[in-house]
Ligand code: DX5
């Protein structure tokens with residue numbers, strides 16, 4: 001079986017002990033840092049911004065996967081590249097000129113991701129899939145951690161996988177929201193390449209062990 005990647009979501013970390021939680025991820029079997037940026041406009045919540053990402057970057061020793069839940073993300077592409085993002089994901093619903101946005105992200109040397117809200121249909125990616133390095137399927141409505149997983153996500157993975165194969169694309173599939181040990185195995189079987197997990201990791205008694213248990217389900 002392929003090696004699915006685990007990306008703990010920093011949104012669920014203890015911000016009073018951020019360095020400790022970053023070091024925990026560094027020493028764990030996690031693959032990426034998932035960073036949720038929310039603007040209070042695209043989603044009904046504000047998370048954190050540039051100074052916090054700068055602090056994370058100082059200690060993080062793994063890939064930085066930035067998920068922008070903001071309107072007009074084009075304005076900040078260069079800023080996130082300068083802050084050290086390796087993957088920059090924008091929302092399909094927030095981009096009028098998605099092709100141009102993806103080009104701009106790649107021009108700054110980052111991988112380009114596109115996130116889809118739970119209601120957004122896969123077929124909308126038909127003419128752009130070959131330009132996307134990663135599709136992030138939201139398995140909750142974006143804006144908050146700790147919500148329950150939306151079951152229709154399995155069906156969306158199936159449709160997306162079919163599109164990727166048909167178009168001979170090399171796009172990764174990331175699942176974001178409500179991921180636990182209860183759905184991880186099935187998500188991988190359907191074709192997920194990256195699993196984001198916030199509360200399930202950080203609110204567990206032993207996050208290092210939780211990450212390694214998730215990882216074990218993936219191999
Ligand atoms: C939701 C965020 C997710 C969130 C995941 O808007 O994009 O990345 O942090 O958290 P959990 O795993 O707790 O649902």
Ligand code: ZN
Pocket residue numbers: 009034035036067176196
């Ligand atoms: Zn996210």
